[in-house]
Amino acid sequence: MNQPTPAIVAQSAVRRLPRLALLLLCAAYLLPGLVGRGPWKSADIAAFGYMAELARPLGGGLARWLDPTLLHLPPDVPALLPYWIGAWAIDLAPAWLRPDLAVRIAFALLLWGVFTATWHAVYHLARTPRAQPVAFAFGGEAQPVDYARAMADGGLLALLACLGLAQLGHETTPALAQLFFSSCLFYGVAALPYRGLVATAALIAGTVGMTLSGAPTLALLLGLGSFLIAWRQRPAAVRGLAELSGVSPTEAGTSYPLGALVALGLATVLAAVLALRLGLFHWSVVWPGHRIGVTLKDELHSQAKLLLWFTWPAWPLTVWTLWRWRRQLAARHVALPLLFAMVPLAATLATEASDRSLLLALPALATLAAFALPTFRRSAAALVDWFTLLFFSGSAIIIWVIWIAMQTGVPAKPAANVARLAPGFVPEFSLPAFAFALAGTIAWCWLVKWRTGRHQAALWKTLVLPAGGAALCWLLLMTLWLPLLDYARSYGPQVRAVTERVGRAPCLSELGLSRPHIAALRHHGGFALQPLARSGNCPWLLVAPEALGQLPGLVSLDHWRFAGTLRRPTNASDDLLLYQRIDAPGTLPDIPAGAPP
Numbered sequence: 001m002n003q004p005t006p007a008i009v010a011q012s013a014v015r016r017l018p019r020l021a022l023l024l025l026c027a028a029y030l031l032p033g034l035v036g037r038g039p040w041k042s043a044d045i046a047a048f049g050y051m052a053e054l055a056r057p058l059g060g061g062l063a064r065w066l067d068p069t070l071l072h073l074p075p076d077v078p079a080l081l082p083y084w085i086g087a088w089a090i091d092l093a094p095a096w097l098r099p100d101l102a103v104r105i106a107f108a109l110l111l112w113g114v115f116t117a118t119w120h121a122v123y124h125l126a127r128t129p130r131a132q133p134v135a136f137a138f139g140g141e142a143q144p145v146d147y148a149r150a151m152a153d154g155g156l157l158a159l160l161a162c163l164g165l166a167q168l169g170h171e172t173t174p175a176l177a178q179l180f181f182s183s184c185l186f187y188g189v190a191a192l193p194y195r196g197l198v199a200t201a202a203l204i205a206g207t208v209g210m211t212l213s214g215a216p217t218l219a220l221l222l223g224l225g226s227f228l229i230a231w232r233q234r235p236a237a238v239r240g241l242a243e244l245s246g247v248s249p250t251e252a253g254t255s256y257p258l259g260a261l262v263a264l265g266l267a268t269v270l271a272a273v274l275a276l277r278l279g280l281f282h283w284s285v286v287w288p289g290h291r292i293g294v295t296l297k298d299e300l301h302s303q304a305k306l307l308l309w310f311t312w313p314a315w316p317l318t319v320w321t322l323w324r325w326r327r328q329l330a331a332r333h334v335a336l337p338l339l340f341a342m343v344p345l346a347a348t349l350a351t352e353a354s355d356r357s358l359l360l361a362l363p364a365l366a367t368l369a370a371f372a373l374p375t376f377r378r379s380a381a382a383l384v385d386w387f388t389l390l391f392f393s394g395s396a397i398i399i400w401v402i403w404i405a406m407q408t409g410v411p412a413k414p415a416a417n418v419a420r421l422a423p424g425f426v427p428e429f430s431l432p433a434f435a436f437a438l439a440g441t442i443a444w445c446w447l448v449k450w451r452t453g454r455h456q457a458a459l460w461k462t463l464v465l466p467a468g469g470a471a472l473c474w475l476l477l478m479t480l481w482l483p484l485l486d487y488a489r490s491y492g493p494q495v496r497a498v499t500e501r502v503g504r505a506p507c508l509s510e511l512g513l514s515r516p517h518i519a520a521l522r523h524h525g526g527f528a529l530q531p532l533a534r535s536g537n538c539p540w541l542l543v544a545p546e547a548l549g550q551l552p553g554l555v556s557l558d559h560w561r562f563a564g565t566l567r568r569p570t571n572a573s574d575d576l577l578l579y580q581r582i583d584a585p586g587t588l589p590d591i592p593a594g595a596p597p
Contacts, residue, residue, distance in 0.1 A: 007133040007374035009142040014150040029471040032478030040489040042516040049519025051086025079214030082177035110180040117183035121190040122155030131333035154460040155370035161466035164310030175356040181209030216275035223268030230256040317369035324375040340364035392469025403480040433479040491520030494568040509538040512547025541579040
């Protein structure tokens with residue numbers, strides 16, 4: 001027997017969030033950070049390296065695209081499609097557009113697609129009869145379409161507010177491609193009873209896209225789980241079968257027809273076959289407590305902290321949703337987002353890249369958070385507002401104070417901390433960046449005034465400040481702090497130091513360099529790198545400190561001279577050791593004091 005809905009919503013509470021305001025908020029979140037920087041460490045620059053390598057006019061044909069390498073190293077993530085997207089963006093970009101900027105624009109469109117898919121997924125789930133609010137005795141309850149639109153606005157605001165989306169959502173890594181395709185799959189399954197053809201195309205693209213983006217196991221689990229949920233809610237021919245399947249007669253019109261079930265099953269089978277034929281299944285399960293030097297307690301504590309801040313503020317609203325809708329857990333609007341949240345959460349506990357696995361859960365968690373809105377009490381909404389106001393306003397003030405200290409030296413302590421953490425960084429003033437930061441701060445002040453003022457109630461109002469605060473802080477970081485962050489997170493300063501030492505060297509030998517270092521040396525310095533075993537007569541050699549013990553067994557040290565340690569200013573763990581061939585032409589540089597580690 002179906003339980004009554006806990007949602008009580010009047011028509012006056014589902015007024016539409018102005019489209020222009022919503023678009024400007026998404027743009028303020030999406031666009032900052034596109035220009036004015038290079039690829040960052042470590043996954044960002046490494047992924048870009050594979051994209052740039054595929055875009056090079058080299059031989060190899062289709063085999064090179066099916067097995068991308070960077071100096072004979074395969075990618076960490078067994079992904080194909082994200083690297084293809086980046087390579088196509090580079091090939092299609094005009095000559096005046098930097099390759100890394102072309103890739104960032106392409107991946108920004110993927111993030112926009114995540115926003116769009118999440119909005120429409122929440123919209124179609126909210127139209128489910130069991131998700132509708134209680135009908136009032138004398139009318140006046142929210143109409144289904146208006147209610148679904150308001151819920152979709154709230155779901156998108158909840159996604160924008162999630163703290164974990166900010167950095168990973170603006171990188172050009174397979175994780176963002178996985179997020180996009182998982183959102184497509186989520187939308188496809190959610191909209192299948194309403195938008196047959198479009199939804200079918202979305203779920204097929206999502207399943208295959210996740211498979212080719214390095215997440216074939218998650219794609220299969222989500223596809224199989226979605227099929228089981230859809231099968232349970234399939235239409236019944238008679239009332240007895242409807243009760244047996246758990247579907248109410250009023251919901252039969254929005255359940256999954258046979259064709260939808262076939263499409264969902266075929267998409268899952270297609271993904272499995274594709275993953276097997278291309279060899280994309282590479283399991284690397286690391287359960288908590290199995291990492292060397294880390295106890296189970298410390299591991300679980302670290303995972304809990306990641307979950308709490310990464311998914312804030314969606315997780316407390318999700319908990320509230322599961323409690324208030326506990327009698328409808330099997331209903332489509334709760335079961336489906338719960339599935340798309342739990343599978344990535346389980347993967348988070350079993351993989352090294354916990355944050356990138358957790359990223360895939362954000363659209364589903366935002367959807368569950370949206371279903372907390374029609375059951376919220378006024379006191380709980382006020383608590384969220386005040387906490388958000390204090391947190392993001394305080395964060396914005398800190399960003400402004402440290403920027404002023406970088407520009408003027410006052411206050412002295414923040415300026416000294418910046419000089420200590422980023423030695424060699426020279427602050428610069430940018431009028432456009434300052435103008436955008438000031439405009440964003442003024443918009444935040446107006447938003448706070450609007451939220452705290454007397455206005456007509458709206459279902460999505462509780463999530464306006466969290467989403468606006470997240471967009472504000474990201475905007476301030478990507479305008480006021482962008483030169484500092486680019487200096488601290490880029491390999492550019494270290495590569496420039498290499499260039500100053502070696503000049504226009506015809507080639508560089510390397511030993512033990514990581515994928516990010518190889519990609520950075522090619523992108524920032526344009527160096528032709530060769531593995532030491534195949535390098536021939538390259539006059540210079542770069543060695544990772546971890547590989548130093550292998551050097552005497554590969555070359556005669558009588559023919560090489562240590563030329564210095566090249567450091568990334570903000571992280572000594574990224575050191576590179578430089579050697580010069582003694583019989584190479586040119587003058588040897590002065591040998592610095594000390595010896596290589």
